Amino acid sequence: MASKVLNYIPKKSFIHELSGTTKLIIFLSFSFLCGLSFDTRVLLFLLCMSFLGFALSKIRLSEIRLMSTFLVVFIIMNAILLFLFNPEYGPELYGSRTVLFHVAGKYYMTMEQLFYQFNVSLKYVIGFPIAILFISTTNPSEFASSLSSLGVPYRISYSVSLALRYIPDIQQDYHEIAQSQEARGVALGKDVKFFERIKNSAKILLPLVLNSLNRIDQISNSMQLRSFGKHKKRTWFMKKKMTKADYGVIILCVLIFVVGLIITNQGGNNLYNPFLR
Amino acid sequence: MEPIISFKDFSFQYTAQKQPTLKDISLDIYPGEKILICGASGSGKSTLGNCINGLIPFSLTGKMEGECIVDGISTKDSSIFELSTRVGTVLQDPDGQFVGLTVAEDIAFALENDCVEQEQMKKQILEAAKKVSIEHRMANAPYDLSGGQKQRVSMAGVIVDDVKILLFDEPLANLDPATGKSAIELIDLLKKETDTTVVIIEHRIEDVLWKKVDRMILMDDGRIIADLRPDELLCSDLLKKHGIREPLYLTLLKYAGVDVSKTKGIESINELCLNEDEKKKIVSWYAAQNKENRSNDNEVILKTVDLDFSYETGDQILHGVTFEVKKGEMMAIVGQNGAGKSTLCKVICGFEKASGGNIFFQGKKINDDSIRSRAGKIGYVMQNPNQMISQAMIFDEVAMGIRNTGLSEEEIKEKVYATLKICGLYEFRNWPISALSFGQKKRVTIASILVMGPKVIILDEPTAGQDFAHYTDIMEFLKSLNEQGITIIMITHDMHLMLEYTNRSLVFTDGRIVADDSGSAVLCNEELVNRAALKETSLFNVALSCGIKDPVDFVDCFIDYDRRERAHGE
Numbered sequence: 001m002a003s004k005v006l007n008y009i010p011k012k013s014f015i016h017e018l019s020g021t022t023k024l025i026i027f028l029s030f031s032f033l034c035g036l037s038f039d040t041r042v043l044l045f046l047l048c049m050s051f052l053g054f055a056l057s058k059i060r061l062s063e064i065r066l067m068s069t070f071l072v073v074f075i076i077m078n079a080i081l082l083f084l085f086n087p088e089y090g091p092e093l094y095g096s097r098t099v100l101f102h103v104a105g106k107y108y109m110t111m112e113q114l115f116y117q118f119n120v121s122l123k124y125v126i127g128f129p130i131a132i133l134f135i136s137t138t139n140p141s142e143f144a145s146s147l148s149s150l151g152v153p154y155r156i157s158y159s160v161s162l163a164l165r166y167i168p169d170i171q172q173d174y175h176e177i178a179q180s181q182e183a184r185g186v187a188l189g190k191d192v193k194f195f196e197r198i199k200n201s202a203k204i205l206l207p208l209v210l211n212s213l214n215r216i217d218q219i220s221n222s223m224q225l226r227s228f229g230k231h232k233k234r235t236w237f238m239k240k241k242m243t244k245a246d247y248g249v250i251i252l253c254v255l256i257f258v259v260g261l262i263i264t265n266q267g268g269n270n271l272y273n274p275f276l277r
Numbered sequence: 278m279e280p281i282i283s284f285k286d287f288s289f290q291y292t293a294q295k296q297p298t299l300k301d302i303s304l305d306i307y308p309g310e311k312i313l314i315c316g317a318s319g320s321g322k323s324t325l326g327n328c329i330n331g332l333i334p335f336s337l338t339g340k341m342e343g344e345c346i347v348d349g350i351s352t353k354d355s356s357i358f359e360l361s362t363r364v365g366t367v368l369q370d371p372d373g374q375f376v377g378l379t380v381a382e383d384i385a386f387a388l389e390n391d392c393v394e395q396e397q398m399k400k401q402i403l404e405a406a407k408k409v410s411i412e413h414r415m416a417n418a419p420y421d422l423s424g425g426q427k428q429r430v431s432m433a434g435v436i437v438d439d440v441k442i443l444l445f446d447e448p449l450a451n452l453d454p455a456t457g458k459s460a461i462e463l464i465d466l467l468k469k470e471t472d473t474t475v476v477i478i479e480h481r482i483e484d485v486l487w488k489k490v491d492r493m494i495l496m497d498d499g500r501i502i503a504d505l506r507p508d509e510l511l512c513s514d515l516l517k518k519h520g521i522r523e524p525l526y527l528t529l530l531k532y533a534g535v536d537v538s539k540t541k542g543i544e545s546i547n548e549l550c551l552n553e554d555e556k557k558k559i560v561s562w563y564a565a566q567n568k569e570n571r572s573n574d575n576e577v578i579l580k581t582v583d584l585d586f587s588y589e590t591g592d593q594i595l596h597g598v599t600f601e602v603k604k605g606e607m608m609a610i611v612g613q614n615g616a617g618k619s620t621l622c623k624v625i626c627g628f629e630k631a632s633g634g635n636i637f638f639q640g641k642k643i644n645d646d647s648i649r650s651r652a653g654k655i656g657y658v659m660q661n662p663n664q665m666i667s668q669a670m671i672f673d674e675v676a677m678g679i680r681n682t683g684l685s686e687e688e689i690k691e692k693v694y695a696t697l698k699i700c701g702l703y704e705f706r707n708w709p710i711s712a713l714s715f716g717q718k719k720r721v722t723i724a725s726i727l728v729m730g731p732k733v734i735i736l737d738e739p740t741a742g743q744d745f746a747h748y749t750d751i752m753e754f755l756k757s758l759n760e761q762g763i764t765i766i767m768i769t770h771d772m773h774l775m776l777e778y779t780n781r782s783l784v785f786t787d788g789r790i791v792a793d794d795s796g797s798a799v800l801c802n803e804e805l806v807n808r809a810a811l812k813e814t815s816l817f818n819v820a821l822s823c824g825i826k827d828p829v830d831f832v833d834c835f836i837d838y839d840r841r842e843r844a845h846g847e
């Protein structure tokens with residue numbers, strides 16, 4: 001079986017008990033606020049909340065090791081590249097320049113750049129756990145129903161569910177096709193040059209696509225024969241009923257979102273500028 | 278009584294086709310009947326089914342003439358939704374119709390679409406699941422289920438809606454023999470419990486007739502050829518004439534000179550009751566037979582010793598598999614789905630790495646050879662040709678395996694042409710693959726493996742889903758390859774194939790070889806048949822009832838005789 005990078009980790013916790021709709025609202029409001037705001041105070045607050053959520057979910061760091069490692073590597077890479085490409089963006093943004101030390105050539109480390117990059121990294125540190133949290137505490141079966149309850153037409157939201165259902169099948173297909181192609185000289189191993197590998201992967205694509213089209217035909221027949229699309233609405237077997245906790249959390253989310261936006265836009269822009277004198 | 282399904286002078290032509298697929302169909306099916314619609318591929322039997330469930334004309338469009346009335350409504354004035362509450366359809370591939378992420382969700386699917394409330398839904402799906410005994414697996418995902426279990430889920434998913442008609446489109450195509458048998462039993466049980474009308478579309482009639490059927494409709498070329506009671510149809514020679522394989526016991530009785538129209542219970546091996554005179558005829562037919570010698574004293578070409586295989590997760594799939602294959606053999610690997618048959622072949626071809634034991638090819642250990650270098654010795658042909666074909670043109674597809682091997686374009690051409698000639702595809706060499714039929718595509722995939730010059734080829738389910746004519750076509754082709762010296766190993770669920778075309782069968786259960794014997798010996802061993810989820814041959818039952826002491830020899834004699842007869846007929 002293919003290893004799962006991101007998946008649902010069933011547990012009994014406050015976060016798991018919340019309905020998918022609520023978790024989707026948390027996810028959306030936090031990501032938006034985190035994306036819009038450059039206000040360090042708001043970001044720090046969101047960081048606390050996202051760590052709190054993580055603690056509540058009872059998901060252990062070891063269960064998401066792969067993703068966390070990826071996150072750390074990504075943040076470091078991102079920070080280095082940001083600095084290399086535009087070391088003067090921080091001073092420009094904050095309107096002042098406090099040099100800490102000279103790195104090399106035109107590269108100077110400034111307080112402002114450091115602070116700017118701290119904020120950017122903060123966004124990732126908030127965003128990733130929230131995404132992971134959402135995915136690993138929401139039963140995939142509930143996914144579609146939560147999308148639909150936020151007003152996404154069920155034909156679209158059901159396709160999410162179908163995709164989840166068929167991803168393992170298609171992975172399996174890919175694996176088998178790749179093996180049979182390899183037997184006929186299409187090299188896909190690690191010792192093959194990157195470009196060659198891409199070119200060879202394309203040879204797997206045709207059979208994979210043909211097979212998948214065949215599948216789609218069958219599924220759509222089967223779905224129609226069981227009345228998919230009969231009414232404007234449908235009910236969901238796996239939908240969780242909204243509880244008091246859900247409403248509480250949603251109200252809290254909306255509050256945080258609104259207050260966060262107000263604080264962010266206080267100074268006329270979305271920056272919190274400690275360098276302003 | 279009013280018919281529940283009624284076709285009146287009905288014709289249908291798909292939009293993309295030049296000829297009508299159904300012609301002048303007039304047919305009445307009455308409430309409570311159990312009907313078997315049979316016919317070769319392309320006879321129009323599945324199209325007829327699609328007219329009943331409303332896929333035609335609402336999803337598959339075309340020109341419709343005449344009338345099709347289902348439960349009092351004319352289908353053309355109805356909708357697929359209205360029809361789906363009356364007709365429950367179980368499609369061929371249990372995997373492809375599993376839309377939910379778990380069993381419970383899949384069964385609930387029709388109810389969800391009908392806006393049933395959650396509480397009510399839970400009650401109804403539990404009830405439906407109990408009827409097909411799948412209630413203990415409600416939270417399982419499709420890949421945790423066997424093919425038979427998936428099919429049960431599909432059945433639950435349609436009976437949950439309280440339909441009046443159950444329509445099964447080739448329910449046996451993807452199941453192992455024992456599961457197929459229990460599927461037929463379950464359909465029979467469901468019919469009795471739910472008081473529905475049942476329509477089964479299938480060309481493997483011996484398996485369907487395991488349980489009583491009221492009427493059989495034989496189709497060919499879009500027309501109804503016969504609409505008769507099973508015993509009447511079996512006694513005629515219509516089945517053979519229209520490309521359907523007769524039940525083996527029936528063929529045997531005919532060979533023995535029994536007047537089958539007088540035989541009691543001819544419609545099912547379950548009911549068959551031979552009188553003394555008929556038994557005598559069979560015994561004397563048997564006495565006149567002599568068996569061909571099939572022993573093979575060639576050198577060993579492929580050997581595995583104590584082969585183990587485990588997944589990283591720790592599930593052990595193969596346990597100490599040891600066997601030998603002699604040069605020029607044509608053998609079968611049989612056993613339940615998931616018993617390790619495919620895994621064994623993948624380990625032999627190097628797709629998966631053995632966790633213990635050795636593989637020898639012509640005496641040389643090949644454990645550490647790459648996939649590519651093993652492919653020159655042992656070829657692997659997958660079940661579904663669409664999974665193998667990656668080029669648009671036949672020539673390129675077949676040439677692919679020998680490109681980049683240092684051969685000149687001229688040499689490649691020569692080899693490809695030679696292979697295409699062996700496979701009877703030479704005249705199509707410049708054709709696009711998309712213009713070929715399924716059987717021809719299968720040949721192309723075999724050609725694309727053969728071109729690399731393997732001495733052994735392994736085929737996964739070479740005849741799955743094929744009707745008798747295509748089955749014979751593919752198998753005769755493989756036999757001719759075998760006669761040219763290629764050793765052939767086939768993974769199969771087809772007991773006929775195993776009897777007719779192999780000299781030896783390896784029987785697998787739970788990753789172990791439990792028998793290594795001739796097909797006839799395997800299928801005459803009741804204990805083994807049950808253990809490995811196979812299905813005994815009806816010839817064995819006849820041999821027993823006639824008091825024949827050596828049923829294995831009896832079955833072998835029949836197979837030899839039948840082969841000669843068929844070769845004669847052609």
